[in-house]
Amino acid sequence: AQTVTQSQPEMSVQEAETVTLSCTYDTSESDYYLFWYKQPPSRQMILVIRQEAYKQQNATENRFSVNFQKAAKSFSLKISDSQLGDAAMYFCAYRSYGGATNKLIFGTGTLLAVQP
Amino acid sequence: EPEVTQTPSHQVTQMGQEVILRCVPISNHLYFYWYRQILGQKVEFLVSFYNNEISEKSEIFDDQFSVERPDGSNFTLKIRSTKLEDSAMYFCASSVASGTYGELFFGEGSRLTVL
Numbered sequence: 001a002q003t004v005t006q007s008q009p010e011m012s013v014q015e016a017e018t019v020t021l022s023c024t025y026d027t028s029e030s031d032y033y034l035f036w037y038k039q040p041p042s043r044q045m046i047l048v049i050r051q052e053a054y055k056q057q058n059a060t061e062n063r064f065s066v067n068f069q070k071a072a073k074s075f076s077l078k079i080s081d082s083q084l085g086d087a088a089m090y091f092c093a094y095r096s097y098g099g100a101t102n103k104l105i106f107g108t109g110t111l112l113a114v115q116p
Numbered sequence: 117e118p119e120v121t122q123t124p125s126h127q128v129t130q131m132g133q134e135v136i137l138r139c140v141p142i143s144n145h146l147y148f149y150w151y152r153q154i155l156g157q158k159v160e161f162l163v164s165f166y167n168n169e170i171s172e173k174s175e176i177f178d179d180q181f182s183v184e185r186p187d188g189s190n191f192t193l194k195i196r197s198t199k200l201e202d203s204a205m206y207f208c209a210s211s212v213a214s215g216t217y218g219e220l221f222f223g224e225g226s227r228l229t230v231l
Contacts, residue, residue, distance in 0.1 A: 004158075037222075044120065045207070045222040091159060102147065102211055102218040103172060106159035 002027040006107035021077045023092030031097035034075045040088040087114045118142045122223035139191045139208030148191045149209040
């Protein structure tokens with residue numbers, strides 16, 4: 001069975017600085033997807049960024065980028081130029097490739113605080 | 117922007133009572149899901165639903181749980197006889213498709229407290 005581990009329950013960053021959130025996972029599958037979801041306080045989870053395992057290039061979405069290390073089964077999220085609105089719980093998630101459903105396997109989350 | 121909505125946002129119930137959590141998925145979505153998060157623990161998959169039937173369920177989703185799409189817009193999760201350990205945040209999600217382009221859109225969650 002696949003597992004996702006986020007070893008940082010809480011992180012803090014100064015506004016305009018860069019922060020990296022860690023995620024590791026375990027799987028025997030060769031094809032899969034990895035995601036970072038953001039959940040602001042009392043708001044729904046929204047997708048921040050996704051990475052297909054068969055792509056070597058790291059995904060980037062504006063100030064958000066990932067460092068995907070397939071051999072090490074590591075998938076970290078880097079947030080550049082942090083903004084107050086980035087404060088949220090961040091979840092790393094795994095999904096198998098193919099199949100009829102989109103079942104996600106989540107980590108426990110990292111609560112990110114942004115200091116002004 | 118369309119979004120998934122859930123009601124109630126918080127429900128307190130006595131152990132042994134039946135609870136129904138409601139979700140309105142995004143209107144053109146075809147796949148529906150329930151996840152839950154016990155305080156301090158991982159978000160866990162419960163069930164997925166497509167074409168009016170369960171397509172996958174986890175070992176958590178036992179006979180106490182059921183899902184239904186009663187009227188073409190709502191998607192409900194029923195817990196027949198609640199237990200203390202059912203206390204959690206329950207998230208509904210929907211997607212337009214499965215596979216590569218099946219991004220999940222989540223609701224804000226319903227917090228269930230069982231006393």
